[in-house]
Amino acid sequence: MSVVSALPWSRVLRDVLAQTSGRIGIVIVCLHLAVAFAAPMIVPQDPAFQDAAVMLQPPSLTHWFGTDRLGRDVFSRTLLGGREAMLIATLATVIAMVWGSTLGILVALIGGRTDAIVMRFVDAMMSIPWILMVMLFVAALGSNSAALVPVLGFSYGLSVVYLARAAALDFVARDFVLAAQARGHSRWSIAVTELLPNVRDSLAVQGAMQWSWILLAVSSLSFLGMGVAPPTPDWGQMIADARGIMQRAPWALIWPMLALSSLVIGMNLAVDAWARVTGVERNRRVPGA
Amino acid sequence: MIAVLLERIGLALVTLLIIAVTVFFALELMPGDACTVHLGRGATDTMLAACRARMGLDQPPLWRFAAWAGDILHGDLGVSMQRERPIVDIVGWRLRNTLILAAVTATIGIPLALGLGVLAGLKPDGPLDMAISGIAIFAMTVPEFISGTLMILVFSVILGWAAGVVTIGYKAPALDLVRASMLPAATLVFILAAHILRMVRASVIEVMQSDFVQMARLKGVPQRRIIWHHVVPNALLPAISVIGLTMAWLLGGVVIVESVFNYPGLGRLAVDAVADQDLPLVQAIALLFGLIYVLTNLGADLLALALNPRLRTRRG
Numbered sequence: 001m002s003v004v005s006a007l008p009w010s011r012v013l014r015d016v017l018a019q020t021s022g023r024i025g026i027v028i029v030c031l032h033l034a035v036a037f038a039a040p041m042i043v044p045q046d047p048a049f050q051d052a053a054v055m056l057q058p059p060s061l062t063h064w065f066g067t068d069r070l071g072r073d074v075f076s077r078t079l080l081g082g083r084e085a086m087l088i089a090t091l092a093t094v095i096a097m098v099w100g101s102t103l104g105i106l107v108a109l110i111g112g113r114t115d116a117i118v119m120r121f122v123d124a125m126m127s128i129p130w131i132l133m134v135m136l137f138v139a140a141l142g143s144n145s146a147a148l149v150p151v152l153g154f155s156y157g158l159s160v161v162y163l164a165r166a167a168a169l170d171f172v173a174r175d176f177v178l179a180a181q182a183r184g185h186s187r188w189s190i191a192v193t194e195l196l197p198n199v200r201d202s203l204a205v206q207g208a209m210q211w212s213w214i215l216l217a218v219s220s221l222s223f224l225g226m227g228v229a230p231p232t233p234d235w236g237q238m239i240a241d242a243r244g245i246m247q248r249a250p251w252a253l254i255w256p257m258l259a260l261s262s263l264v265i266g267m268n269l270a271v272d273a274w275a276r277v278t279g280v281e282r283n284r285r286v287p288g289a
Numbered sequence: 290m291i292a293v294l295l296e297r298i299g300l301a302l303v304t305l306l307i308i309a310v311t312v313f314f315a316l317e318l319m320p321g322d323a324c325t326v327h328l329g330r331g332a333t334d335t336m337l338a339a340c341r342a343r344m345g346l347d348q349p350p351l352w353r354f355a356a357w358a359g360d361i362l363h364g365d366l367g368v369s370m371q372r373e374r375p376i377v378d379i380v381g382w383r384l385r386n387t388l389i390l391a392a393v394t395a396t397i398g399i400p401l402a403l404g405l406g407v408l409a410g411l412k413p414d415g416p417l418d419m420a421i422s423g424i425a426i427f428a429m430t431v432p433e434f435i436s437g438t439l440m441i442l443v444f445s446v447i448l449g450w451a452a453g454v455v456t457i458g459y460k461a462p463a464l465d466l467v468r469a470s471m472l473p474a475a476t477l478v479f480i481l482a483a484h485i486l487r488m489v490r491a492s493v494i495e496v497m498q499s500d501f502v503q504m505a506r507l508k509g510v511p512q513r514r515i516i517w518h519h520v521v522p523n524a525l526l527p528a529i530s531v532i533g534l535t536m537a538w539l540l541g542g543v544v545i546v547e548s549v550f551n552y553p554g555l556g557r558l559a560v561d562a563v564a565d566q567d568l569p570l571v572q573a574i575a576l577l578f579g580l581i582y583v584l585t586n587l588g589a590d591l592l593a594l595a596l597n598p599r600l601r602t603r604r605g
Contacts, residue, residue: 120300124307127582129541132559132575136312139563139571140319140326216432220545223434224560236434243438243549247446253438261431268430 007201007278015277022273028266032259036083043076048231056249066251068242077233078255082263084228085235088148089215095153096214097207100160105191105199107161108168115165122161130155130217138226145228148221152214163206167199201278205271212267219260235260290601293594301587308579309361312572313354322346323568327370344368344569366573369562376573380555382459384577387543387554389466393474394481394539402482403528406489407521413494421486428483433542437476437549444472459553473550481539488531492524499523526597533589540578 007015016022045063051071059066065074107115125133137151171177171194180190221227222236230237235256242252274280316322324340325332332340341347345356360367366376409418428436445453455469496502497520505515544556551557555574562570594600 120303121307124304125311127304127586128308128311128575128579129538129544129582131541131544132571132578133315135544135559135563136315136568136571136575137319139566139568140316142566220432220434224545224548226560226563239434239438243441246438246442250442253442257435257438261435264432265427265430268426 012201012274012277016270016273019273019276021269022277025266025269025271025273028262029270032082032263032266033086035079036086039079039083043079045073045076047072047077047080047233049073056245056252058249059251065255066249068238068249068252069245074238074252074255077238078235078259081233081235081238081256082259084145084232085215085218085222088145088152088218088228089211091149092152092156092214093207093211095150096157096160096210097203099153100157101164101196101199101203102191103157104161104164104166105168105195106187108165108172109187109191109195111172118161119165122158126158126162131220134217134221135226138221145218148218148227152217156210156214156217160203160206160210164199164203167202168195171195171198202280205275205278205280208267208271208274212264212271216260216264293601294591297587297590297594301583304583305580308583309358309576310354312575312579313357314350316568316572317350323370326566326568344370361576366576367569369570370565370567376570379558379570380573380577383553383555383558385463386459386466386552387547387556389463390470390473390477390543390547390552390554391539393467393470394477397474398478398481399485399532401478402485403489403525405482406486406528407493407516407524409486410490410493410497410524411516411520413490418490422490425483425487428479429487433476433480433545434549436479437473437546440472440476440479441549444475454551455553456551457553461553470552473546473552476546476549477539477542480542481535484535484538485528485531489524489528492527493520496520496523526593529589529593529596533586536582536585540582 017026049072051067053071054063054067055071056069057063057067057071063073063075065078068074068077103118107118133155134148134151137147141147168191177190177194180194185193218227219234219236222234223240225237225240228234228237238256239253239260242249242256246253322341323344324337324346328336328340338347345353348356357367364377366380368374369376369379405421409421412418441453444450451472452469453472455473457465457469461469502515502519505519510519543554544559546552547554547556548560555577559571559574562574
């Protein structure tokens with residue numbers, strides 16, 4: 001086995017933290033993760049409790065971020081509103097990365113006609129915008145966040161196939177891979193012991209990117225009423241809910257928008273710094289594109 | 290040349306076939322079918338059987354796929370479950386409306402993106418580039434439903450320049466729709482321009498460092514002439530293929546932006562169709578979006594071929 005160039009994880013983290021944008025990104029993301037973990041223990045009020053007496057109240061000492069049109073506490077809902085989407089994004093990212101990189105690496109190794117046919121299929125499926133893919137399934141299964149995990153995992157895995165194949169292609173003709181083939185190793189073992197360590201950085205950066213894309217996808221679906229369903233609070237859902245009253249109660253709209261945007265921007269800053277440190281060409285392609 | 294052309298068109302057709310297969314068989318893998326979904330839990334066996342017979346769902350899947358695909362080739366997209374009308378009638382007007390929105394977006398967005406991309410690329414890391422690139426990264430990062438809502442907040446609620454949501458019907462005259470599409474188009478422009486201008490910026494930077502620009506500079510060609518005659522034409526070529534690829538994003542974004550602004554196009558129709566659990570209609574719209582994507586990419590490919598003779602040799 002030989003790894004052409006890979007920094008140890010601790011070194012990568014240190015180099016990312018040494019960059020200003022990387023440091024800001026990591027801090028934002030860590031704050032979000034900490035809040036998401038701790039939220040159920042620290043929220044001051046029941047996020048689903050509707051109090052008709054305090055509808056659309058501006059921020060106050062009891063309701064730090066004010067209340068929404070049903071008299072629910074916006075602060076508690078904002079703290080809790082990323083949890084379900086982050087959970088779905090995490091599970092879907094794992095699925096996307098596993099099937100996408102397995103297929104991508106194997107196809108790069110096998111090459112020839114198999115490669116051409118598989119990639120034509122992947123290409124064609126990527127030309128259906130992800131949202132319509134997902135909507136097709138939501139229409140059939142009903143909106144249900146457990147069903148979103150495999151559906152998003154599948155749709156977003158398509159671009160991982162692309163990336164993993166491209167990254168692996170850089171190595172398939174190298175001497176150490178040819179040597180392993182000459183030693184009679186199976187394709188599977190070559191993929192795992194020779195290629196995977198070399199494409200690790202590309203895949204990890206891509207995985208982090210996928211996570212934030214899928215998080216946006218879940219939020220967008222919740223916004224459209226096809227994702228996280230009430231009573232679970234969710235940023236996308238809160239924004240959809242507060243849109244009609246933005247003139248009277250802008251606070252109900254601003255906080256979830258700020259929460260979601262800051263998480264995604266923080267993630268992007270961190271991933272950009274990470275890509276620079278590991279020398280991975282950052283894949284800016286839009287999901288589904 | 291002809292071989293390359295035929296190859297591109299052939300690939301587009303193969304892609305379309307695969308899209309049709311995916312859209313059709315994705316639902317075959319699901320539990321239930323259009324009838325169980327449409328009729329819901331209260332359906333009796335006789336109701337289901339009648340519905341399946343009416344929709345032709347009692348036939349084997351491959352046979353149904355052939356019939357479905359055959360109908361589509363004749364311009365028949367099937368019948369909507371909820372609306373009980375031919376899908377072609379429902380989709381026609383909304384397709385026009387979405388195309389109007391896309392046309393307004395492209396007319397404003399593409400020249401704007403090219404201009405800003407060139408400006409940013411001429412002085413990389415200068416203050417102008419920092420501002421343009423910073424806004425572009427923000428536009429690309431923040432989801433469409435947030436930028437759309439921000440547009441309403443700023444231009445409608447705070448400044449009062451335009452109505453926040455579109456209230457006209459889907460059969461409104463084209464000119465009214467153009468007027469109504471200003472804010473949704475602005476949202477799409479914001480994001481579309483960000484993607485394209487980053488590409489243009491990168492290629493301008495590359496071309497500025499090329500030998501022929503150095504040569505022109507050494508010959509004493511004035512800066513303005515270098516920019517317009519050497520840099521711009523060469524930097525715009527790669528942008529064409531990005532515009533094609535960005536279409537997939539744009540089509541997905543259209544679904545959300547149309548919903549945010551209540552714009553009566555295909556995207557919002559898709560959202561309504563999902564809410565109504567109208568599977569044949571969702572399938573038809575997915576297929577239409579795939580078709581639009583394939584056609585725009587084919588168009589971008591052919592345009593690039595026309596403008597760049599170097600691409601015309603096979604796999605050069």
